[in-house]
Amino acid sequence: MTDYEMVIGLEVHCELSTASKIFCSCSTKFGGAPNTHVCEVCSGMPGTLPTLNRQVVEFAVKAGLALNCDITRKNKFDRKNYFYPDLPKAYQISQLYYPICRNGHVDIKTSAGMKSIGIHEIHMEEDAGKLVHDPLSGKTMVDFNRCGVPLIEIVSEPDFRSAEEVTAYLEKLRDTLQYLGVSDCKMQEGSMRADVNLSVRPRGQKEFGTRTEMKNIASLKAIARAIEYECERQIDVIEAGDKVVQETRRWDDEKEYTYAMRSKEDAQDYKYFPDPDLMPIEISEEYIEKVRSEIPELADAKRTRYVEELGLPEYDADIITGSTTLVKVFETTCEICGAPKDASNWVMTDLLKLCNDSHITPEDISFRFESLGEIIKMVNDGKINRKTGREVFARVFADNVDPAQYVEENGLAQVSDLSAIEPAIKEVLANNEKAVSEYLAGAEKNFQFLIGQSMRSLKGKADPQAVRSALQKLLDEMR
Amino acid sequence: MEITAELVEYLEKLGRIRLSEDEKDRTQSELASILGYIDKLGELDTTGVEPLSHAIGHVNVMREDEVTNGDMQEQILANSAETKDGAILVPKTVE
Numbered sequence: 339m340t341d342y343e344m345v346i347g348l349e350v351h352c353e354l355s356t357a358s359k360i361f362c363s364c365s366t367k368f369g370g371a372p373n374t375h376v377c378e379v380c381s382g383m384p385g386t387l388p389t390l391n392r393q394v395v396e397f398a399v400k401a402g403l404a405l406n407c408d409i410t411r412k413n414k415f416d417r418k419n420y421f422y423p424d425l426p427k428a429y430q431i432s433q434l435y436y437p438i439c440r441n442g443h444v445d446i447k448t449s450a451g452m453k454s455i456g457i458h459e460i461h462m463e464e465d466a467g468k469l470v471h472d473p474l475s476g477k478t479m480v481d482f483n484r485c486g487v488p489l490i491e492i493v494s495e496p497d498f499r500s501a502e503e504v505t506a507y508l509e510k511l512r513d514t515l516q517y518l519g520v521s522d523c524k525m526q527e528g529s530m531r532a533d534v535n536l537s538v539r540p541r542g543q544k545e546f547g548t549r550t551e552m553k554n555i556a557s558l559k560a561i562a563r564a565i566e567y568e569c570e571r572q573i574d575v576i577e578a579g580d581k582v583v584q585e586t587r588r589w590d591d592e593k594e595y596t597y598a599m600r601s602k603e604d605a606q607d608y609k610y611f612p613d614p615d616l617m618p619i620e621i622s623e624e625y626i627e628k629v630r631s632e633i634p635e636l637a638d639a640k641r642t643r644y645v646e647e648l649g650l651p652e653y654d655a656d657i658i659t660g661s662t663t664l665v666k667v668f669e670t671t672c673e674i675c676g677a678p679k680d681a682s683n684w685v686m687t688d689l690l691k692l693c694n695d696s697h698i699t700p701e702d703i704s705f706r707f708e709s710l711g712e713i714i715k716m717v718n719d720g721k722i723n724r725k726t727g728r729e730v731f732a733r734v735f736a737d738n739v740d741p742a743q744y745v746e747e748n749g750l751a752q753v754s755d756l757s758a759i760e761p762a763i764k765e766v767l768a769n770n771e772k773a774v775s776e777y778l779a780g781a782e783k784n785f786q787f788l789i790g791q792s793m794r795s796l797k798g799k800a801d802p803q804a805v806r807s808a809l810q811k812l813l814d815e816m817r
Numbered sequence: 818m819e820i821t822a823e824l825v826e827y828l829e830k831l832g833r834i835r836l837s838e839d840e841k842d843r844t845q846s847e848l849a850s851i852l853g854y855i856d857k858l859g860e861l862d863t864t865g866v867e868p869l870s871h872a873i874g875h876v877n878v879m880r881e882d883e884v885t886n887g888d889m890q891e892q893i894l895a896n897s898a899e900t901k902d903g904a905i906l907v908p909k910t911v912e
Protein backbone atom coordinates (compact mmCIF):
# COMPACT_ATOMS: atom_id res chain seq x y z
CA MET A 339 0.00 0.00 0.00
CA THR A 340 1.15 3.52 -0.79
CA ASP A 341 2.61 5.53 2.05
CA TYR A 342 0.74 8.84 2.33
CA GLU A 343 1.53 12.08 4.09
CA MET A 344 -0.89 14.81 5.09
CA VAL A 345 -0.37 18.44 4.14
CA ILE A 346 -2.10 21.02 6.28
CA GLY A 347 -2.42 24.80 6.27
CA LEU A 348 -4.23 26.76 8.95
CA GLU A 349 -6.27 29.94 9.01
CA VAL A 350 -6.59 31.11 12.59
CA HIS A 351 -8.97 33.91 13.60
CA CYS A 352 -8.29 35.69 16.89
CA GLU A 353 -10.52 38.34 18.40
CA LEU A 354 -8.43 41.26 19.60
CA SER A 355 -8.63 42.38 23.23
CA THR A 356 -9.75 45.93 22.48
CA ALA A 357 -12.39 47.67 24.57
CA SER A 358 -14.34 48.89 21.54
CA LYS A 359 -15.14 47.49 18.10
CA ILE A 360 -12.92 47.98 15.05
CA PHE A 361 -14.99 50.66 13.25
CA CYS A 362 -17.35 52.06 15.91
CA SER A 363 -17.40 52.84 19.64
CA CYS A 364 -19.54 49.87 20.73
CA SER A 365 -18.28 47.54 23.45
CA THR A 366 -16.65 44.21 22.53
CA LYS A 367 -17.66 42.56 25.80
CA PHE A 368 -18.57 38.90 25.48
CA GLY A 369 -21.99 37.62 26.50
CA GLY A 370 -24.30 40.68 26.59
CA ALA A 371 -28.02 40.39 25.90
CA PRO A 372 -28.67 40.23 22.11
CA ASN A 373 -28.14 43.47 20.17
CA THR A 374 -27.17 45.55 23.21
CA HIS A 375 -23.63 46.30 21.89
CA VAL A 376 -24.81 47.52 18.53
CA CYS A 377 -25.04 50.94 16.87
CA GLU A 378 -25.98 52.37 13.48
CA VAL A 379 -22.44 51.72 12.15
CA CYS A 380 -22.03 48.05 13.08
CA SER A 381 -25.62 47.26 12.12
CA GLY A 382 -24.96 48.65 8.65
CA MET A 383 -27.44 51.54 8.55
CA PRO A 384 -27.26 53.50 5.26
CA GLY A 385 -25.16 56.64 5.38
CA THR A 386 -22.99 55.67 8.34
CA LEU A 387 -19.21 55.75 8.15
CA PRO A 388 -16.58 53.55 9.82
CA THR A 389 -13.63 55.02 11.80
CA LEU A 390 -10.69 52.76 12.48
CA ASN A 391 -9.73 51.90 16.07
CA ARG A 392 -6.04 52.84 16.59
CA GLN A 393 -5.49 49.94 19.00
CA VAL A 394 -6.39 47.37 16.33
CA VAL A 395 -3.46 48.45 14.16
CA GLU A 396 -1.11 48.39 17.13
CA PHE A 397 -2.21 44.88 18.17
CA ALA A 398 -1.88 43.58 14.60
CA VAL A 399 1.63 45.05 14.25
CA LYS A 400 2.61 43.68 17.66
CA ALA A 401 1.38 40.19 16.75
CA GLY A 402 3.19 40.40 13.41
CA LEU A 403 6.49 41.41 14.99
CA ALA A 404 6.26 38.65 17.61
CA LEU A 405 5.60 36.15 14.78
CA ASN A 406 8.64 37.39 12.83
CA CYS A 407 6.67 39.06 10.01
CA ASP A 408 7.45 41.96 7.69
CA ILE A 409 5.11 44.87 8.39
CA THR A 410 3.35 46.37 5.37
CA ARG A 411 4.01 50.11 5.26
CA LYS A 412 1.03 51.09 3.08
CA ASN A 413 -2.14 49.37 4.22
CA LYS A 414 -5.65 49.43 2.83
CA PHE A 415 -8.92 47.82 3.75
CA ASP A 416 -11.00 45.94 1.19
CA ARG A 417 -14.62 44.93 1.03
CA LYS A 418 -15.49 41.26 0.80
CA ASN A 419 -19.01 41.15 -0.57
CA TYR A 420 -21.53 38.45 0.24
CA PHE A 421 -25.10 38.22 1.42
CA TYR A 422 -25.80 36.48 4.70
CA PRO A 423 -27.93 37.55 7.66
CA ASP A 424 -24.94 37.68 10.04
CA LEU A 425 -23.45 40.50 7.95
CA PRO A 426 -25.77 43.55 7.91
CA LYS A 427 -23.67 45.66 5.48
CA ALA A 428 -23.59 42.74 3.01
CA TYR A 429 -19.80 43.10 2.99
CA GLN A 430 -17.09 42.34 5.50
CA ILE A 431 -14.29 44.88 5.81
CA SER A 432 -11.06 42.89 5.51
CA GLN A 433 -7.64 43.16 3.87
CA LEU A 434 -7.02 41.26 0.64
CA TYR A 435 -4.46 43.20 -1.38
CA TYR A 436 -2.25 44.68 1.34
CA PRO A 437 -2.41 42.58 4.53
CA ILE A 438 -0.66 44.26 7.45
CA CYS A 439 1.89 41.46 8.03
CA ARG A 440 3.62 39.01 5.70
CA ASN A 441 6.38 36.39 5.57
CA GLY A 442 6.62 35.39 9.21
CA HIS A 443 7.39 32.13 10.94
CA VAL A 444 6.73 30.31 14.19
CA ASP A 445 9.16 27.78 15.65
CA ILE A 446 7.44 24.83 17.25
CA LYS A 447 8.71 21.91 19.32
CA THR A 448 7.36 18.40 18.68
CA SER A 449 8.54 14.91 19.60
CA ALA A 450 10.53 14.95 16.34
CA GLY A 451 12.39 18.14 17.32
CA MET A 452 12.15 21.79 16.30
CA LYS A 453 10.35 22.89 13.14
CA SER A 454 9.66 26.27 11.60
CA ILE A 455 6.12 26.94 10.32
CA GLY A 456 5.75 29.74 7.79
CA ILE A 457 3.21 32.54 8.25
CA HIS A 458 1.93 33.63 4.85
CA GLU A 459 0.14 36.73 6.12
CA ILE A 460 -1.86 38.33 8.91
CA HIS A 461 -4.72 40.65 8.09
CA MET A 462 -7.17 42.76 10.08
CA GLU A 463 -10.91 42.33 9.66
CA GLU A 464 -14.24 42.54 11.44
CA ASP A 465 -16.19 39.67 12.97
CA ALA A 466 -19.74 38.83 11.88
CA GLY A 467 -22.90 38.46 13.99
CA LYS A 468 -24.29 35.32 15.54
CA LEU A 469 -27.13 33.23 14.13
CA VAL A 470 -29.13 30.85 16.28
CA HIS A 471 -31.92 28.61 15.05
CA ASP A 472 -35.19 29.12 16.93
CA PRO A 473 -37.09 25.83 16.89
CA LEU A 474 -40.32 27.44 18.10
CA SER A 475 -40.75 29.89 15.22
CA GLY A 476 -38.70 27.82 12.77
CA LYS A 477 -36.75 31.00 12.01
CA THR A 478 -33.22 32.23 12.65
CA MET A 479 -32.41 34.66 15.47
CA VAL A 480 -29.78 37.31 14.65
CA ASP A 481 -27.56 38.96 17.27
CA PHE A 482 -25.13 41.67 16.02
CA ASN A 483 -23.14 42.02 19.27
CA ARG A 484 -20.08 40.28 17.74
CA CYS A 485 -20.51 42.21 14.51
CA GLY A 486 -17.53 44.54 14.13
CA VAL A 487 -15.41 42.98 16.87
CA PRO A 488 -11.82 43.23 15.59
CA LEU A 489 -10.07 40.09 14.38
CA ILE A 490 -6.72 39.19 13.00
CA GLU A 491 -6.60 36.24 10.65
CA ILE A 492 -3.27 34.44 10.72
CA VAL A 493 -2.73 32.41 7.55
CA SER A 494 0.00 29.79 7.70
CA GLU A 495 1.90 28.21 4.83
CA PRO A 496 0.91 24.57 4.15
CA ASP A 497 3.81 23.43 6.33
CA PHE A 498 2.15 20.99 8.74
CA ARG A 499 2.60 17.23 8.31
CA SER A 500 0.88 15.93 11.47
CA ALA A 501 -1.83 16.74 14.00
CA GLU A 502 0.89 17.05 16.63
CA GLU A 503 2.52 19.91 14.69
CA VAL A 504 -0.83 21.66 14.36
CA THR A 505 -1.49 21.40 18.10
CA ALA A 506 2.00 22.64 18.98
CA TYR A 507 1.58 25.61 16.60
CA LEU A 508 -1.83 26.57 17.99
CA GLU A 509 -0.53 26.38 21.56
CA LYS A 510 2.42 28.54 20.60
CA LEU A 511 0.17 31.09 18.87
CA ARG A 512 -2.14 31.16 21.87
CA ASP A 513 0.74 31.61 24.33
CA THR A 514 2.29 34.37 22.23
CA LEU A 515 -0.90 36.36 21.70
CA GLN A 516 -1.86 36.03 25.37
CA TYR A 517 1.58 37.20 26.51
CA LEU A 518 1.31 40.16 24.14
CA GLY A 519 -2.13 40.97 25.57
CA VAL A 520 -3.39 41.02 21.98
CA SER A 521 -6.07 38.34 22.36
CA ASP A 522 -7.28 36.10 25.17
CA CYS A 523 -7.53 33.20 22.68
CA LYS A 524 -10.33 31.33 24.43
CA MET A 525 -11.42 28.64 22.00
CA GLN A 526 -14.52 27.80 24.07
CA GLU A 527 -15.75 31.41 23.77
CA GLY A 528 -14.79 31.57 20.11
CA SER A 529 -12.12 34.22 20.54
CA MET A 530 -9.68 31.83 18.78
CA ARG A 531 -10.96 29.75 15.87
CA ALA A 532 -9.07 27.58 13.44
CA ASP A 533 -9.95 26.53 9.90
CA VAL A 534 -7.99 23.48 8.78
CA ASN A 535 -7.10 22.97 5.10
CA LEU A 536 -6.01 19.39 4.61
CA SER A 537 -4.93 17.23 1.69
CA VAL A 538 -2.99 13.99 1.37
CA ARG A 539 -0.40 12.87 -1.16
CA PRO A 540 1.89 9.86 -1.63
CA ARG A 541 5.06 10.55 0.34
CA GLY A 542 7.70 12.02 -1.97
CA GLN A 543 5.21 13.56 -4.40
CA LYS A 544 5.75 17.28 -4.97
CA GLU A 545 2.26 18.35 -6.07
CA PHE A 546 -0.43 18.88 -3.48
CA GLY A 547 -3.55 16.72 -3.48
CA THR A 548 -7.07 18.16 -3.52
CA ARG A 549 -7.83 19.74 -0.17
CA THR A 550 -10.88 20.01 2.02
CA GLU A 551 -11.54 22.70 4.58
CA MET A 552 -12.81 22.12 8.11
CA LYS A 553 -14.13 25.26 9.78
CA ASN A 554 -14.41 26.47 13.38
CA ILE A 555 -13.50 23.37 15.34
CA ALA A 556 -14.01 24.11 19.02
CA SER A 557 -10.95 22.76 20.87
CA LEU A 558 -7.35 21.68 20.37
CA LYS A 559 -8.24 18.06 21.10
CA ALA A 560 -11.13 18.14 18.63
CA ILE A 561 -8.82 19.61 15.97
CA ALA A 562 -6.34 16.76 16.45
CA ARG A 563 -9.13 14.16 16.20
CA ALA A 564 -10.66 15.86 13.15
CA ILE A 565 -7.28 15.89 11.38
CA GLU A 566 -6.65 12.18 12.03
CA TYR A 567 -10.13 11.32 10.82
CA GLU A 568 -10.08 13.49 7.70
CA CYS A 569 -6.65 12.19 6.68
CA GLU A 570 -7.84 8.57 6.91
CA ARG A 571 -11.00 9.44 4.99
CA GLN A 572 -9.11 11.03 2.11
CA ILE A 573 -6.70 8.09 1.89
CA ASP A 574 -9.67 5.70 1.78
CA VAL A 575 -11.27 7.75 -1.02
CA ILE A 576 -8.06 7.65 -3.08
CA GLU A 577 -7.37 3.96 -2.38
CA ALA A 578 -10.92 3.17 -3.53
CA GLY A 579 -10.05 4.81 -6.87
CA ASP A 580 -12.18 7.90 -6.29
CA LYS A 581 -11.23 11.56 -6.21
CA VAL A 582 -11.27 13.84 -3.16
CA VAL A 583 -13.77 16.66 -3.73
CA GLN A 584 -12.74 20.19 -2.82
CA GLU A 585 -15.37 21.22 -0.28
CA THR A 586 -16.01 22.50 3.22
CA ARG A 587 -16.63 19.75 5.73
CA ARG A 588 -17.86 19.95 9.27
CA TRP A 589 -16.38 17.92 12.14
CA ASP A 590 -18.89 16.27 14.47
CA ASP A 591 -16.91 15.82 17.68
CA GLU A 592 -19.44 13.55 19.35
CA LYS A 593 -19.83 11.10 16.49
CA GLU A 594 -16.20 11.65 15.46
CA TYR A 595 -16.57 12.07 11.72
CA THR A 596 -16.61 14.84 9.13
CA TYR A 597 -19.42 15.47 6.68
CA ALA A 598 -19.75 17.71 3.64
CA MET A 599 -21.66 20.94 4.23
CA ARG A 600 -24.24 21.98 1.70
CA SER A 601 -22.02 23.87 -0.72
CA LYS A 602 -22.77 27.57 -1.06
CA GLU A 603 -22.70 27.72 -4.87
CA ASP A 604 -20.66 30.58 -6.29
CA ALA A 605 -19.60 31.32 -2.72
CA GLN A 606 -16.03 32.15 -3.73
CA ASP A 607 -17.05 35.19 -5.81
CA TYR A 608 -16.56 37.91 -3.21
CA LYS A 609 -15.93 40.79 -5.66
CA TYR A 610 -13.28 42.36 -3.43
CA PHE A 611 -12.49 46.03 -3.90
CA PRO A 612 -10.75 48.72 -1.80
CA ASP A 613 -13.08 50.25 0.81
CA PRO A 614 -13.50 53.92 -0.16
CA ASP A 615 -14.79 54.84 3.34
CA LEU A 616 -11.53 54.02 5.08
CA MET A 617 -8.38 56.00 4.43
CA PRO A 618 -5.13 54.10 3.86
CA ILE A 619 -2.84 53.50 6.84
CA GLU A 620 0.83 54.35 6.59
CA ILE A 621 3.12 52.75 9.13
CA SER A 622 6.48 54.37 9.88
CA GLU A 623 9.75 52.83 10.96
CA GLU A 624 9.53 54.75 14.27
CA TYR A 625 6.09 53.33 14.93
CA ILE A 626 7.28 49.79 14.31
CA GLU A 627 10.25 50.28 16.64
CA LYS A 628 8.02 51.75 19.33
CA VAL A 629 5.69 48.74 19.15
CA ARG A 630 8.67 46.34 19.07
CA SER A 631 10.07 47.91 22.24
CA GLU A 632 6.79 47.20 24.02
CA ILE A 633 6.86 43.45 23.35
CA PRO A 634 7.24 41.71 26.71
CA GLU A 635 9.32 38.61 27.43
CA LEU A 636 7.48 35.75 25.69
CA ALA A 637 6.78 32.23 26.91
CA ASP A 638 9.89 30.50 25.48
CA ALA A 639 12.31 33.07 26.86
CA LYS A 640 10.56 33.00 30.21
CA ARG A 641 10.61 29.21 30.41
CA THR A 642 14.35 29.13 29.68
CA ARG A 643 15.04 31.84 32.25
CA TYR A 644 12.97 30.11 34.92
CA VAL A 645 14.93 26.89 34.45
CA GLU A 646 18.41 28.29 33.91
CA GLU A 647 18.42 31.33 36.18
CA LEU A 648 15.82 30.57 38.83
CA GLY A 649 16.53 26.84 39.03
CA LEU A 650 12.93 25.69 38.53
CA PRO A 651 12.28 22.13 37.37
CA GLU A 652 11.36 22.07 33.65
CA TYR A 653 7.93 20.68 34.45
CA ASP A 654 7.14 23.54 36.84
CA ALA A 655 8.41 26.11 34.34
CA ASP A 656 6.18 24.57 31.64
CA ILE A 657 3.06 24.68 33.80
CA ILE A 658 3.64 28.22 35.07
CA THR A 659 4.50 29.73 31.68
CA GLY A 660 1.44 27.98 30.21
CA SER A 661 -0.78 30.58 31.89
CA THR A 662 -0.24 34.32 31.90
CA THR A 663 -2.05 34.53 35.25
CA LEU A 664 0.25 31.96 36.87
CA VAL A 665 3.20 33.93 35.49
CA LYS A 666 1.88 37.09 37.14
CA VAL A 667 1.27 35.32 40.47
CA PHE A 668 4.67 33.63 40.34
CA GLU A 669 6.64 36.75 39.44
CA THR A 670 4.84 38.90 42.02
CA THR A 671 5.48 36.21 44.63
CA CYS A 672 9.20 35.99 43.78
CA GLU A 673 9.52 39.73 44.00
CA ILE A 674 8.06 39.80 47.52
CA CYS A 675 9.54 36.68 49.09
CA GLY A 676 12.77 36.56 47.09
CA ALA A 677 12.68 32.75 46.93
CA PRO A 678 11.79 31.52 43.42
CA LYS A 679 11.87 27.82 44.29
CA ASP A 680 9.53 28.31 47.26
CA ALA A 681 7.31 30.48 45.08
CA SER A 682 7.09 27.77 42.42
CA ASN A 683 6.44 25.07 45.05
CA TRP A 684 3.55 27.02 46.52
CA VAL A 685 2.12 27.77 43.09
CA MET A 686 2.53 24.21 41.84
CA THR A 687 1.14 22.46 44.93
CA ASP A 688 -1.05 24.77 47.01
CA LEU A 689 -2.40 27.17 44.40
CA LEU A 690 -3.12 24.58 41.70
CA LYS A 691 -4.69 22.26 44.28
CA LEU A 692 -6.97 25.03 45.54
CA CYS A 693 -7.95 25.86 41.94
CA ASN A 694 -8.60 22.22 41.25
CA ASP A 695 -10.66 21.71 44.41
CA SER A 696 -12.88 24.68 43.63
CA HIS A 697 -13.13 23.78 39.90
CA ILE A 698 -11.71 27.04 38.56
CA THR A 699 -8.82 27.76 36.21
CA PRO A 700 -5.95 30.04 37.30
CA GLU A 701 -7.47 32.75 35.05
CA ASP A 702 -10.41 32.97 37.48
CA ILE A 703 -8.54 33.45 40.74
CA SER A 704 -9.55 36.60 42.55
CA PHE A 705 -7.15 37.19 45.47
CA ARG A 706 -4.55 39.96 45.64
CA PHE A 707 -1.44 38.47 43.94
CA GLU A 708 0.90 39.96 46.57
CA SER A 709 -0.67 37.81 49.30
CA LEU A 710 1.12 34.59 48.40
CA GLY A 711 4.56 36.21 48.57
CA GLU A 712 3.67 37.74 51.93
CA ILE A 713 2.69 34.33 53.31
CA ILE A 714 5.88 32.67 52.06
CA LYS A 715 7.91 35.48 53.58
CA MET A 716 6.22 34.95 56.96
CA VAL A 717 6.98 31.21 56.75
CA ASN A 718 10.58 31.74 55.70
CA ASP A 719 11.11 34.32 58.44
CA GLY A 720 9.78 31.85 61.03
CA LYS A 721 6.82 34.05 61.82
CA ILE A 722 4.35 31.28 61.03
CA ASN A 723 4.99 27.64 60.22
CA ARG A 724 4.32 25.94 56.88
CA LYS A 725 1.11 24.36 58.09
CA THR A 726 -0.32 27.67 59.30
CA GLY A 727 0.85 29.29 56.07
CA ARG A 728 -1.16 26.78 54.14
CA GLU A 729 -4.27 27.53 56.20
CA VAL A 730 -3.83 31.28 55.74
CA PHE A 731 -3.43 30.80 51.98
CA ALA A 732 -6.66 28.82 51.82
CA ARG A 733 -8.41 31.79 53.45
CA VAL A 734 -6.69 34.21 51.06
CA PHE A 735 -7.75 32.06 48.11
CA ALA A 736 -11.36 31.87 49.26
CA ASP A 737 -11.96 35.35 50.69
CA ASN A 738 -8.97 37.48 49.71
CA VAL A 739 -8.10 38.20 53.38
CA ASP A 740 -4.96 40.17 54.17
CA PRO A 741 -2.41 37.55 55.33
CA ALA A 742 -0.57 39.60 58.00
CA GLN A 743 -3.80 40.93 59.44
CA TYR A 744 -5.37 37.48 59.45
CA VAL A 745 -2.39 35.96 61.26
CA GLU A 746 -2.49 38.78 63.80
CA GLU A 747 -6.23 38.68 64.44
CA ASN A 748 -6.33 34.92 64.85
CA GLY A 749 -3.21 34.66 66.97
CA LEU A 750 -1.50 32.38 64.47
CA ALA A 751 2.00 33.78 64.86
CA GLN A 752 4.49 31.09 65.62
CA VAL A 753 5.84 30.86 69.14
CA SER A 754 9.58 30.45 69.06
CA ASP A 755 10.56 32.20 72.20
CA LEU A 756 11.60 29.80 74.93
CA SER A 757 9.78 31.54 77.76
CA ALA A 758 6.50 30.61 76.08
CA ILE A 759 7.54 27.16 74.92
CA GLU A 760 9.22 25.76 78.03
CA PRO A 761 6.25 26.01 80.46
CA ALA A 762 4.04 24.21 77.93
CA ILE A 763 6.58 21.41 77.48
CA LYS A 764 7.09 21.07 81.21
CA GLU A 765 3.38 20.58 81.58
CA VAL A 766 3.38 17.92 78.85
CA LEU A 767 6.23 16.10 80.62
CA ALA A 768 4.36 16.24 83.93
CA ASN A 769 1.22 14.81 82.31
CA ASN A 770 3.08 12.00 80.56
CA GLU A 771 5.26 10.55 83.30
CA LYS A 772 5.08 7.02 81.89
CA ALA A 773 6.26 8.04 78.44
CA VAL A 774 9.03 10.11 79.96
CA SER A 775 10.35 7.36 82.18
CA GLU A 776 10.22 4.87 79.29
CA TYR A 777 12.17 7.34 77.18
CA LEU A 778 14.77 7.81 79.86
CA ALA A 779 15.02 4.03 80.04
CA GLY A 780 15.87 3.88 76.34
CA ALA A 781 12.54 4.04 74.44
CA GLU A 782 13.77 6.58 71.85
CA LYS A 783 10.55 6.48 69.89
CA ASN A 784 8.72 8.23 72.71
CA PHE A 785 10.59 11.41 71.83
CA GLN A 786 8.43 11.85 68.73
CA PHE A 787 5.31 11.26 70.82
CA LEU A 788 6.35 13.98 73.27
CA ILE A 789 7.06 16.39 70.40
CA GLY A 790 3.57 15.73 69.09
CA GLN A 791 2.01 16.36 72.50
CA SER A 792 4.01 19.56 72.94
CA MET A 793 3.04 20.87 69.49
CA ARG A 794 -0.57 20.10 70.25
CA SER A 795 -0.48 21.93 73.56
CA LEU A 796 1.04 24.91 71.71
CA LYS A 797 -1.84 24.64 69.22
CA GLY A 798 0.50 23.97 66.31
CA LYS A 799 1.84 27.51 66.33
CA ALA A 800 5.24 26.75 67.73
CA ASP A 801 8.39 26.58 65.68
CA PRO A 802 8.97 22.79 65.50
CA GLN A 803 12.75 23.28 65.62
CA ALA A 804 12.53 25.33 68.82
CA VAL A 805 10.19 22.78 70.44
CA ARG A 806 12.52 19.95 69.50
CA SER A 807 15.59 21.54 71.08
CA ALA A 808 13.73 22.72 74.18
CA LEU A 809 12.29 19.24 74.74
CA GLN A 810 15.69 17.64 74.24
CA LYS A 811 17.24 20.02 76.75
CA LEU A 812 14.53 19.40 79.40
CA LEU A 813 14.76 15.62 78.98
CA ASP A 814 18.55 15.69 79.19
CA GLU A 815 18.26 17.59 82.44
CA MET A 816 16.13 14.76 83.85
CA ARG A 817 18.67 12.04 83.23
CA MET B 818 -15.53 40.72 -21.39
CA GLU B 819 -18.84 39.82 -23.00
CA ILE B 820 -22.05 40.31 -20.98
CA THR B 821 -24.13 37.24 -21.74
CA ALA B 822 -27.63 36.39 -20.52
CA GLU B 823 -26.02 33.68 -18.33
CA LEU B 824 -23.77 36.24 -16.68
CA VAL B 825 -26.73 38.46 -15.86
CA GLU B 826 -28.48 35.50 -14.27
CA TYR B 827 -25.35 34.68 -12.27
CA LEU B 828 -25.20 38.28 -10.97
CA GLU B 829 -28.89 38.11 -10.16
CA LYS B 830 -28.22 35.09 -7.98
CA LEU B 831 -25.13 36.62 -6.30
CA GLY B 832 -27.01 39.82 -5.52
CA ARG B 833 -30.06 37.94 -4.22
CA ILE B 834 -32.39 39.94 -6.46
CA ARG B 835 -35.02 38.87 -8.98
CA LEU B 836 -35.17 40.55 -12.38
CA SER B 837 -38.05 40.42 -14.84
CA GLU B 838 -37.27 39.43 -18.46
CA ASP B 839 -37.38 43.12 -19.43
CA GLU B 840 -35.01 44.07 -16.67
CA LYS B 841 -32.63 41.28 -17.65
CA ASP B 842 -32.45 42.58 -21.22
CA ARG B 843 -31.92 46.14 -20.03
CA THR B 844 -29.28 45.07 -17.49
CA GLN B 845 -27.44 43.13 -20.19
CA SER B 846 -27.24 46.10 -22.54
CA GLU B 847 -26.48 48.65 -19.80
CA LEU B 848 -23.71 46.53 -18.33
CA ALA B 849 -22.29 46.03 -21.82
CA SER B 850 -22.08 49.78 -22.38
CA ILE B 851 -20.54 50.38 -18.92
CA LEU B 852 -17.91 47.73 -19.56
CA GLY B 853 -17.35 49.21 -23.01
CA TYR B 854 -16.46 52.49 -21.33
CA ILE B 855 -14.12 50.73 -18.91
CA ASP B 856 -12.48 48.94 -21.85
CA LYS B 857 -11.98 52.32 -23.51
CA LEU B 858 -10.16 53.55 -20.36
CA GLY B 859 -8.11 50.37 -20.49
CA GLU B 860 -6.59 51.57 -23.78
CA LEU B 861 -4.59 54.17 -21.83
CA ASP B 862 -1.01 53.25 -21.05
CA THR B 863 -0.87 53.16 -17.23
CA THR B 864 2.50 51.47 -16.91
CA GLY B 865 4.13 52.59 -13.66
CA VAL B 866 0.99 54.30 -12.33
CA GLU B 867 -0.22 53.03 -8.97
CA PRO B 868 -3.94 52.19 -8.87
CA LEU B 869 -5.85 54.98 -7.10
CA SER B 870 -8.39 53.83 -4.54
CA HIS B 871 -8.89 57.08 -2.62
CA ALA B 872 -9.28 60.47 -4.27
CA ILE B 873 -8.37 62.54 -1.21
CA GLY B 874 -4.90 62.31 0.27
CA HIS B 875 -5.77 61.61 3.91
CA VAL B 876 -4.03 58.74 5.68
CA ASN B 877 -4.15 57.34 9.23
CA VAL B 878 -7.61 58.56 10.15
CA MET B 879 -8.17 56.75 13.43
CA ARG B 880 -9.97 57.02 16.75
CA GLU B 881 -8.98 56.06 20.29
CA ASP B 882 -10.11 52.70 21.66
CA GLU B 883 -12.94 53.98 23.84
CA VAL B 884 -16.46 52.70 24.36
CA THR B 885 -18.84 55.64 24.04
CA ASN B 886 -21.90 53.85 22.69
CA GLY B 887 -24.41 52.45 25.16
CA ASP B 888 -27.31 50.09 24.75
CA MET B 889 -29.41 51.04 21.70
CA GLN B 890 -31.21 47.74 21.38
CA GLU B 891 -34.60 49.39 21.09
CA GLN B 892 -33.61 51.69 18.23
CA ILE B 893 -31.78 48.89 16.41
CA LEU B 894 -34.72 46.51 16.67
CA ALA B 895 -37.15 49.24 15.57
CA ASN B 896 -35.82 48.72 12.04
CA SER B 897 -36.62 45.03 11.80
CA ALA B 898 -39.80 43.37 10.60
CA GLU B 899 -39.85 40.76 13.34
CA THR B 900 -37.97 40.32 16.64
CA LYS B 901 -37.81 37.86 19.52
CA ASP B 902 -36.04 38.14 22.90
CA GLY B 903 -33.88 41.01 21.67
CA ALA B 904 -32.87 39.20 18.47
CA ILE B 905 -33.92 39.97 14.91
CA LEU B 906 -35.90 37.13 13.33
CA VAL B 907 -35.11 36.20 9.73
CA PRO B 908 -36.08 33.26 7.50
CA LYS B 909 -34.31 30.04 8.48
CA THR B 910 -30.65 30.03 7.44
CA VAL B 911 -28.96 27.89 10.08
CA GLU B 912 -28.80 24.17 9.34
Ligand SMILES: [Zn+2]
Binds near residue numbers: 364375377
Ligand atom coordinates in the same frame (compact mmCIF):
# COMPACT_ATOMS: atom_id res chain seq x y z
ZN1 LIG C 1 -21.38 49.75 16.79
